[in-house]
Amino acid sequence: MGRWQPGARERLEQAALDLFLEQGFTETTVPQITARAGLTTRTFFRHFADKREVLFAGEESVPERVARFMAEAPPSLGPMELISENLAPAAAEIFEGRSLDYLLRRRAAIDAEPALHERELRKFSLMSQALEQGFRARGVDELTAQLAAEVAVTTLRIAVTRWLNQHGDPGLPATIDQTLAAMRHLTNTPSA
Amino acid sequence: MGRWQPGARERLEQAALDLFLEQGFTETTVPQITARAGLTTRTFFRHFADKREVLFAGEESVPERVARFMAEAPPSLGPMELISENLAPAAAEIFEGRSLDYLLRRRAAIDAEPALHERELRKFSLMSQALEQGFRARGVDELTAQLAAEVAVTTLRIAVTRWLNQHGDPGLPATIDQTLAAMRHLTNTPSA
DNA sequence: TCAGCTATGACACGTCGTGTCATCACTATC
DNA sequence: GATAGTGATGACACGACGTGTCATAGCTGA
Missing domain, CATH: 1.10.357.10 (Tetracycline Repressor, domain 2)
Structure with a gap:
């Protein structure tokens, strides 16, 4: 799973928001987010500049x-x-x-x-x-x-x-x- | 030098601002700041919560x-x-x-x-x-x-x-x- | 079928920031 | 002036963040 599965970005956003609400932002590690989304840590940082940015994607425009x-x-x-x-x-x-x-x-x-x-x-x-x-x-x-x-x-x-x-x-x-x-x-x- | 030398905080602030202007914030590492101030890295984080805070000290009040x-x-x-x-x-x-x-x-x-x-x-x-x-x-x-x-x-x-x-x-x-x-x-x- | 492109995986690495304990300097008290 | 206490510092280990780099897997078009 993960590789070439569409919607990687959306899955990461969803998993991140869920985890932030469940256990807090600081307590949530990037590996936890990517594990839930079925991806690797490195991929997270290819989609988002840093851990916070996962909640602010799409607002650059x-x-x-x-x-x-x-x-x-x-x-x-x-x-x-x-x-x-x-x-x-x-x-x-x-x-x-x-x-x-x-x-x-x-x-x-x-x-x-x-x-x-x-x-x-x-x-x-x-x-x-x-x-x-x-x-x-x-x-x-x-x-x-x-x-x-x-x-x-x-x-x-x-x-x-x-x-x-x-x-x-x-x-x-x-x-x-x-x-x-x-x-x-x-x-x-x-x-x- | 350093140990028990008064003004550690001020020395750190001075060194940090100088280095930030010389080579940029990101390019400046905390060990560089503490080396210039004659202290250790651990001491920096005892005075300031993080690297940015060295420019915002004393404004908490x-x-x-x-x-x-x-x-x-x-x-x-x-x-x-x-x-x-x-x-x-x-x-x-x-x-x-x-x-x-x-x-x-x-x-x-x-x-x-x-x-x-x-x-x-x-x-x-x-x-x-x-x-x-x-x-x-x-x-x-x-x-x-x-x-x-x-x-x-x-x-x-x-x-x-x-x-x-x-x-x-x-x-x-x-x-x-x-x-x-x-x-x-x-x-x-x-x-x- | 094959070549090219893009996203992902895997690994190494530097920096940040924290926890923990030992150590040194100053101070107060006797 | 010796001694115990207090507070700042040094030293070390460590987890998490974020990046560089290369290999690999999937999609696309000829």
């Missing part, structure tokens, strides 16, 4: 999709307009094909392990960099582009967290809208 | 200082007021005792290595969690507390980056004020 998304938007839209109108559809595209159950299990594994949490922070950082580039390509000045990118990513991240915490109760678009509204309300509050 | 800071602020201040008035002094306290030259060298090392960048993202994440707790302790609702904490940390992070990129040219407080103003302007822009 998000930044470039973000860039394309922004390039196709009407040039007249300001940064906040762009975020308001396109954050929800972009998020939907990112999560398409992933079941809520998988997302919740994945979330549980990530929350239990600081190393995985760090990897997720990098994912959002990369997304923010792509957004910043997109804003700058639309003529936004550097500082505003940085801030707008961070606002978008932060809003998305918090909204997704809340959405998952409620087991997907209000839809993701509705949660995003709520979060964006709260962000506006917060920053529009007069200060001092 | 930031979250609790943030919590104290917020508990002592006048209860009447809203989240954005609190950020506006206290972000700059808090930042100044964090960076006290670190020379600009050290901060720039450290920045260069971190920017050159994704693993170090990830560690820095975790630092900001911890800071954000502390801020969120502080806001909640002041009676702010959960969503607003999350957002306010992220806004504060994002503003601080971008401001520090810009400040360092300009070699500390306008002072850090001025840069923070500029960044906060840009954030207000961005989110106050009418949308759609």
Whole structure:
């Protein structure tokens, strides 16, 4: 078994997530994962750069999709307009094909392990960099582009967290809208 | 040399930063660092949890200082007021005792290595969690507390980056004020 | 049938990080 | 000023991570 069996990557992802939830990330060794998937250790590292990456596969294309998304938007839209109108559809595209159950299990594994949490922070950082580039390509000045990118990513991240915490109760678009509204309300509050 | 020589920790930090800048983080082995500092490998890991941590020592106390800071602020201040008035002094306290030259060298090392960048993202994440707790302790609702904490940390992070990129040219407080103003302007822009 | 390509297996190896115990230096107490 | 205690360090072994390298097995097309 294993050699030339299709879906090696998927089998590794499945086995890894199961084991991480069963006995923890640190306690799970790569040989354990590959044994369950019917492969060898060396093959694991041919599919994934490191042990954490098995939970983040297939997300490498998000930044470039973000860039394309922004390039196709009407040039007249300001940064906040762009975020308001396109954050929800972009998020939907990112999560398409992933079941809520998988997302919740994945979330549980990530929350239990600081190393995985760090990897997720990098994912959002990369997304923010792509957004910043997109804003700058639309003529936004550097500082505003940085801030707008961070606002978008932060809003998305918090909204997704809340959405998952409620087991997907209000839809993701509705949660995003709520979060964006709260962000506006917060920053529009007069200060001092 | 080494045994009972005072300042082992500082010697390790110095040697590590030098080597990271000379030949890169990955290419630098822990034995190389300890050899330059006149110690053994085992001692390195008694002072730092892992190889990255040598650049982040002494920052563990930031979250609790943030919590104290917020508990002592006048209860009447809203989240954005609190950020506006206290972000700059808090930042100044964090960076006290670190020379600009050290901060720039450290920045260069971190920017050159994704693993170090990830560690820095975790630092900001911890800071954000502390801020969120502080806001909640002041009676702010959960969503607003999350957002306010992220806004504060994002503003601080971008401001520090810009400040360092300009070699500390306008002072850090001025840069923070500029960044906060840009954030207000961005989110106050009418949308759609 | 054969040649070429790609994924996998097998093995060796360097580095990271930890557990464990002995040893050395500083300190306090008498 | 001798001695016991405390805390940092040295020395060694070891498991896990991740990589380099070559052989091998399966698929593909002529």
